[in-house]
Amino acid sequence: MNLNYTNSKCKIVVDAMGGDYAPHNAVVGAIEAAEEDQNIILVLVGRETEIVKVLNDNNLDFPKEQIVNADEVIGMHDSPTAALKAKKNSSIVVGANLVKNNEADAFVSAGNTGAMMAASTLLIGRIPGVGRPTIGATIPTEKGNFCTIYDVGASVDSKPRHLLEYAVMGSIYAEEIFNIKNPTIGLLNVGEEESKGNKVSLEAYELLKNTDLNFTGNVEGRDILKGTTDIVVCDGFVGNILLKFAESIMGLLKAKFKSFAGESFSNKIRVGLAKGTLKKVLKDMDYQEYGGVPLLGTNGISIIGHGSSSVLAIKNMVLRAKEMYDKNLIHKIEDSIKRYAN
């Protein structure tokens, strides 16, 4: 029995219009989660007619009063801040406002990442003491475990203080959600020595080493996949570029196999034989498998999914939101951030 669990009812809003396969995947995945955990009170926000159609098509029984209509949709390529202003009745704005107004405990969306980020930060607001919320990305390592990188795109030109905040919040998330005791934290840098780095990393090193966090020093680009530390902190500019690079590796591998197969008939057969093995081996290198990433630092639970989220990914995101609620993550972050206030 996990004593951290409150197991009280938790109202989770899911953006039915978010993601490339919306509303189908969002609606079906969210309902699967609510069926698995009876303490989830699910609210679907989006175009009611489209939501009802998915419910009917899939013979799903869902109370009409838990559907909140929102006529507008923020597209994947809309400019986040402009869309927030222009589309007040979009599922993302309406959903975030439900959390802001304490009418819901968590918001989950596989829609426009930037818009979700902006809506969560601007509408739900920041946890007191947090200068910048952060998005983490979980990457598989050689050791068979995972390394979570903060920040991968929530903000650029992070100040040293922000990197400290990422470490504090990431550490709590790793302890509570990944069950890693005293998770190790590395500062992403161009060398291992304390004297290495740019101005921000040099100052961040000073801040981090004077905490009781399990800060193990600088890590380099190669340490992420090696699994040197559980958590890696860096400016969002670096983290975002690194994550998008990592996500593109599969494309290069596929292209290389295709061109090799095209060279000769025997190569084609070889690739055919290797393909199944490769697929299995690389399955957990496919970053899209992991579902949503948490946005940490907002004063309410917010989970942002990949645009291509599957039904399972959406389901896992909703269950993750519930877990964050049960484990009282927002308050734990608030308490911890207070301890590191200037």
Added chain:
Amino acid sequence: MNLNYTNSKCKIVVDAMGGDYAPHNAVVGAIEAAEEDQNIILVLVGRETEIVKVLNDNNLDFPKEQIVNADEVIGMHDSPTAALKAKKNSSIVVGANLVKNNEADAFVSAGNTGAMMAASTLLIGRIPGVGRPTIGATIPTEKGNFCTIYDVGASVDSKPRHLLEYAVMGSIYAEEIFNIKNPTIGLLNVGEEESKGNKVSLEAYELLKNTDLNFTGNVEGRDILKGTTDIVVCDGFVGNILLKFAESIMGLLKAKFKSFAGESFSNKIRVGLAKGTLKKVLKDMDYQEYGGVPLLGTNGISIIGHGSSSVLAIKNMVLRAKEMYDKNLIHKIEDSIKRYAN
């Protein structure tokens, strides 16, 4: 016939002590290059006794007067700037000084990258108008060609002006050495839109778009392996982290295959069958295959090799140095940089 080629004699100094397999690989590779191009006057710098031993062991005929003795060696883990001061008689310092004093045209080393960088910049000096020299890394793309990233570690906290310099120098290198006409240049950023990015990238965008370089705008992390542009410019902090991450991908792949093979006997056989194919396919993803990277912006040719450089890698580095000499690269960079002076 390439009219750019001067085909005059070129004196190239090779650090015999540089690299994990020194002095063997350095000496043998350098001599192979000099045999291939009779216009190379090779100078080997390092511990004379050790060099002579390699010559004797391999039955190589090499004039004693072209060996410059240097008793000290800067190790792979020595602190670059400290080592330059403490080890005045190291092969790296002696070699760089030969170029500085116009006693040689080029310097090639697979030794300590940081020390080579520092020796080249501080001793050989910068091309007039160049604020910061840069190291490039060449990465294979989905398209089957290459993308060269500048900077991957020569400097951090680059100013917008430095990113412009990287673009100018990288463009000349791509035209002259890779024979790419009017190479495309992307600015590494967190989004494609001109309005995206941190302070440095926003300013660098302004500088780059007002040149006659083939600047195509911002590129994201995923565009590198896609091969969106021939050249990608970024701050050395980002580039270095990215390169080291890229170099570590093979390690993750190997670990994943190993763990998959360990799961069952049939998996073991599958991996055995796939291994050969995979090896062939991934060969050109192995970044160590490419040999040396050019250091651009120093007022003399300087090529820095990977520590694990093979005989072939060293040979290619020496031939590359000769090509840079024949194509008058230093003066072309100087002329071009002048055109973009404030």
